[in-house]
Amino acid sequence: MPDRTARDIEPPLRLLPWTTPDGKPCYLSSGDADSRMNRRADEVEALQLDMGTELLAHARALLGARTAHDGExxxxxxRLTEALRDALRIAESRGDRLAPADGDNSPP
Structure with a gap:
């Protein structure tokens, strides 16, 4: 039997934008998109994406100045690595929650 994914479970599990203290993924089992935990996860994702956007602007400015030191x-x-990790996790979570296209019953 192949490994099950979050999409195989009904209702599908939502990959949350945080991990356990030892770095393992956290999932939410709730079919209610308006649940308190789903709303909190949405807020955290929005915050992470906003922080990534601000960090990208800072990176452009710092690299454009050409005076940055090695430590900077x-x-x-x-920080960019962390922001990319967060963005990829959000993309994975949102992709897992997309409905399959009409006539396509296979997972992506």
Whole structure:
């Protein structure tokens, strides 16, 4: 039997935008898109994307100035890595919740 995914379970599990203290994914089992936890997850995702947008603007300014020191660039790279991780997690979560296209019953 193949491994089950969050999409295989009814209602589908929602990958949340945070992890457990040891880095494991957190999922929400709720068919109610307006539940308190779903709304909180939406708020956290919006905050993460806003922070990523602000970080990208800061990165452009810092790199455009051409005066950044190694420590500043290292710090920037770490924050950009975190923002990319968050954005990819959000994309995965939202992709998992998309309804399959008409006539397509297979998972993406």
């Amino acid at each position: 660039l290292r710090y920037l790279a770490q």
